[in-house]
Amino acid sequence: MTPQEILAQYGPRDAMEYDVVIVGAGPAGLAAAIRLKQLANAKGQELSVVVIEKGSEPGAHILSGAVMDPIAMNELFPDWKERGAPLNQPVTADEVLFLSETGATKTPDALVPDCFHNAGNYVISLGSVVRWMAEQAEGLGVEIFPGFAAAEVLYNDDGSVKGIATGNQGVGKDGEPSDAFQIGMELHGKYTLFAEGARGHLGKQLIARFQLDEGRDPQSYGIGIKELWEIDPARHKPGLVVHTAGWPMQPDTYGGGFLYHLEDNKVTLGFVVGLDYKNPWLSPFEEMQRWKTHPSIRQYLEGGKRLSYGARAITAGGLLSLPKTVFPGGALVGCDAGYLNAARIKGSHAAIKTGMMAAEAAFDALAAGRQGDELSAYPEAFEASWLHKELDRSRNFKQWFKKGVWVGSLMTGIEHWLLPKFGMEAPPWTIHRTEPDHARLLPAAQCEKIEYPKPDGVISFDRLSSVFVSNTNHEEHQPAHLTLKDARVPVETNLAVYAGPETRYCPAGVYEFVKTDNGHDKLVINAQNCVHCKTCDIKDPTQNIVWVTPEGGGGPNYAGM
Structure with a gap:
């Protein structure tokens, strides 16, 4: 049965009414909910706010480096230290390294661009911060529904957003309701504020429906692959922040690594690859694994133990790719819009700030008796904010790196180190892009095949053992949430022309080509492995793969990430 047929037979769905509905219990969504309740409570007003979260709990699907700039948290909770926010490890030192295959050159501190200076920032587990924010939100009276996936945007007769519907539970692989079937609710x-993170399933639909990206540069993305380790105390340097460029990436491919020392002998490390890469033989997962074998990284990991693994797409287009963020009845906040600052490799402070600004606009609109219109005060507040100034200064970052690592490094130095010395807060020039990431992939025959070393099981690992420590789980009898517009395309185009890039860009082993009994190739989708990174939805060269929401509660359950 189609979803429409299920609704016709089992509907209507129960509906719950709220003043504000928020999709996603990440830093943006929770900041919005908290700010709404702070404003209402300060004025003694009743305001109903609900947050819906597809993860099994707030923080279960949260993945970030992460070094947090506390500027937005200071605004949301000036007393966050007294409240016990888990920002425990201040940054104590920065290192920026350019790697060759066996060596490293450290950038002198005096030449490190401002965007890589982290004095006053904190090395954190963003998942832990989000769990703490959820506790603060509930303490203020916010309702949080974890384990429910927002599967559909609902619209009023006038075309404005009415809210969302959660996905149905208990639908079998054949699409038919099972004995455990439960219809979703509205x-x-x-x-309605959408805070789903990068490449949000509903956010993507809203951008298309309301043409929010018209006149903007195409959004650009990276995939971040991350691990959490417990290391030898003798190798631990609390608060040390390391960023690397160069090896193992080729000069024409954007990518770099990070290694951050948390408290308690933990390090969080990972690798980001721009999803505008051209060579279909490239595997971001394998690049991350061999990056760890470099002496500058291995030195911290030897004798340690990997605790967790995860992957997530990040937005990297910056200000020039930012869509219009408001539409009748709602707004996009955080990475659902694309506020991450790729030059600083930071997005959590932007997520919190944009959640707050959208909340303030919604509160004022409700106080004035309005509903369902465009919250124009939100983008106006952004234009006047410190965040806009920060993103404007970094607006060319990804565009320069599309011209190669050396051009990107040089121009980042000019725009973030040299120009500020002359009192220029933003570059006087603007570089635009016209090509989306998926269109950059070249046919396999035009590219050199990359042979990756086998994992040693000590420093480097394979995909399936990595997915295991991400605690990923999906109810196995549900329909696959990774769907194909045309089932013929993977073999006839992706495999034939691009050598099956989905088997390499997916960091979880979801996609594999197998031979059928008659010797033909067939794509198998192991949806139960999916860590919800959204890379396939972004990088598929034919845009034939569409990520849709699985049953709520499915996916990774990250611990300490």
């Missing part, structure tokens, strides 16, 4: 809001 959450209606006077305003």
Whole structure:
């Protein structure tokens, strides 16, 4: 049965009414919910706010480096230290390294661009911060529904957003309702804020429906692959922040590594690859694994133990790719819009700030008796904010790196180190892009095949053992949430022309080509492995793969990430 047929037979769905509905219990969504309740409570007003979260709990799907700039947290909770926010490890030192295959050149501190200076920032587990934020939100009266996936945007007769519907539970692989079937519910809001993270399933639909990206540069993305380790105390340097460029990436491919020392002998490390790469033989997962074998990284890991693994797409287009963020009845906040600052490799402070600004606009609109219109005060507040100034200064970052690592490094130095010395807060020039990431991939025959070393099981690992420590789980009898517009395309185009890049760009082993009994190739989708990184939805050269929401509660359950 189609979803429409299921609704016709089992509907109507129950509906719950709220003043504001928020999709996603990440830093942006929770900041919005908290700010709404702070404003309402300060004025003694009743305001109903609900947050819906597809993860099994707030923080279960949260993945970030992460070094946090506390500027937005200071605004949201000036007393966050007294409240016990888990920002425990201040940054104590920065290192920026350019790697060759066996060596490293450290950038002198005096020449490190401002965007890589982290004095006053904190090395954190963003998942832990989000769990703490959820506790603060509930303490203020916010309702949080974890384990429910927002599967559909609902619209009023006038075309404005009405709210969302959660996915049905208990639908079998054949699409038919099982004995455990439960129809989804509707959450209606006077305003709905979407905070799903990068490449949000519903955010993508809203951008298309309301043409929010018209006149903007195409959004650009990277995939971040991360691990959490417990290391030898003798090798631990609390607060040390290391960033690397160069090896193992080729000069024409954007990518770099990070290694951050948390408290308690933990390090968080990972590798980011720009999803505008051209060579279909490239595997971001394998690049990350061999990056760890470099002496500058291995020195910290030897004798240690890997605790967790995860992967997530990040937005990297910056200000020039930022869509219009408001539409009748709602708004996009955080990485659902694309506020991450790729030059600083930071997005959590931007997520919190944009959640707050959208909340303030929604509160004022409700106080004035309005609903369902465009929250124009939100983008106006952004234009006047410190965040806009920060993103404007970094607006050319990804565009320069599309011209190669040396051009990107040089121009980042000019725009973030040299120009500020002359009192220039933003570059006087703007570089635009016209090509989306998926269109950059070249046919396999035009590219050199990359042979990756086998994992040693000590420093480097394979995909399946990595997925295991991500605690990923999906109810096995549900329909696959990784769907194909045309089932013929993977073999006839992706495999024939691009040598099956989905088997390499997926960091979880979801996609594999197998031979059928008659010797033909067939794509198998192991959806139960999916860590919800959204890379396939972004990088598929034919845009034939569409990521849709699985049953709520499915996916990774990250611990300490």
